[in-house]
Amino acid sequence: MRSISALCLFALVSSSFAQADWTRYRLTVRDAIEAQRLSDSDVTLFSDDVVIGSTDVVIGPGEQFKLWALGMPYQRIATLPDPAGWDQRYSNKTLNYRGNYYRYDDIIAQYEEWRIQNPTHVKRFQIGTSILGRPIWAYSVRSNALFSGARRSFVVNCGIHAREWISPAVGMYVFKKTIDSAAIGFADMTTDFSKRAMLRGSTFYFVPVNNPDGYEYCWTNNRMWRKNRRDNPGSSYGVDLNRNFAKGWGGAGSSGNYSSETYRGTAPFSEPESQALVFLENRVPRIDAFIDFHSYGEKILWPWTYTETPPAGSAWLNASSIAMRDAGAATHGHQYTAGQGSTTLYIASGTTKDYFYDRSNAAAYTIELRDTGQNGFLLPEAQISDTQDEAWAMFVALAVRMTNR
Ligand SMILES: [Zn+2]
Structure with a gap:
């Protein structure tokens, strides 16, 4: 248990270094329960709707823990432009x-x-x-x-x-x-x-x-x-x-x-x-x-x-x-x-x-x-x-x- 907590803590700390920009990820959403979990989360959607199969999301600087908290398989799609100053x-x-x-x-x-x-x-x-x-x-x-x-x-x-x-x-x-x-x-x-x-x-x-x-x-x-x-x-x-x-x-x-x-x-x-x-x-x-x-x-x-x-x-x-x-x-x-x-x-x-x-x-x-x-x-x-x-x-x-x- 202790080692899992330590791993999570390490992950949280390191995320602020690993994730410095805005990134688009593709989540594998396996069923209705996962779809609703994503809909209820505070993760920014990139897709217009949550879809069973795959849904794209936006992870900002320091937000990688949100991705892990969802507990769904994911892959990195692209780095996104800075959302400020358009x-x-x-x-x-x-x-x-x-x-x-x-x-x-x-x-x-x-x-x-x-x-x-x-x-x-x-x-x-x-x-x-x-x-x-x-x-x-x-x-x-x-x-x-x-x-x-x-x-x-x-x-x-x-x-x-x-x-x-x-x-x-x-x-x-x-x-x-x-x-x-x-x-x-x-x-x-x-x-x-x-x-x-x-x-x-x-x-x-x-x-x-x-x-x-x-x-x-x-x-x-x-x-x-x-x-x-x-x-x-x-x-x-x-x-x-x-x-x-x-x-x-x-x-x-x-x-x-x-x-x-x-x-x-x-x-x-x-x-x-x-x-x-x-x-x-x-x-x-x-x-x-x-x-x-x-x-x-x-x-x-x-x-x-x-x-x-x-x-x-x-x-x-x-x-x-x-x-x-x-x-x-x-x-x-x-x-x-x-x-x-x-x-x-x-x-x-x-x-x-x-x-x-x-x-x-x-x-x-x-x-x-x-x-x-x-x-x-x-x-x-x-x-x-x-x-x-x-x-x-x-x-x-x-x-x-x-x-x-
Ligand atoms: Zn729309």
Whole structure:
């Protein structure tokens, strides 16, 4: 016993010398018990979700003991860039939304420029205020054509997870393309006259950045930050907003540990950022389709995520995910994986798509954008425009499929 303790002590002391930088490790997660142990730990995830099989994590300077405490086999994947000071790396640049990641104020300034140029198609309204006081905006786009049928609502949510910078970047492009498409009566989406008429009867809502505090914190303090900036008891910060929604809240793949990456919050909708999407929901007659853009993994995922049981409408959801996959692959050859969230990845409870599917039978999807893991959420700017192209193709495929739902 004494020798084991001594070994552990030696290991703890030596870890501060051995581990001086930020490192990505791949854990072998053997079963649901290990998956939940990882979800409950305070180890920083590199993967967007804990997955049985393997999940990547980030170990910082002096944190090697956290890796050993998990008791799972691991291998070192790569040294990561310093998470601090990303605002300095990107300063003094002329910004282009096809090739650069933007600060939060620059994203909203770009949306505002497009809104002012398109006053008949675009409206803006505030759906909430973040914990640190930043406005959370939504923009609506619709054709100005007369339409007598039931109007449909299509919601695109971006940046719920702070560090997934490709998500707001994709949102900007899909928003711009939707404005351009609305201006021509959606003639670029489909040649079918009746489908076009239904698209003209749709309103498309965009949330440019759902979690602005976390997003800005990535730029100024920690590029790895995922959650919002809730000041939790015991000097830890943040709620995983994509575990804070009501459907299945509190279940597997979420955690009650404040310092966990998947901390679910004290109650469903405890956070103003998740409340903002409910505000948007209450402002529209009903949400018919919902896309939550995340990274990474190149996956198109449908409900449920909180249980492995497929939902009642799974055949349509699956067929549409395959239509999106094929449309995306036709642009630059990246074929995303389509499937149910819980069985394609693993169970996660309290997510956006489960909530909107449950509430209004919305065609609800999580799209995990590029890449498949080479860079993860640290996707180089050189891949922004191709990712935008494939996301736009998927968006169009779903919008057209919605005309038959
Ligand atoms: Zn995510």
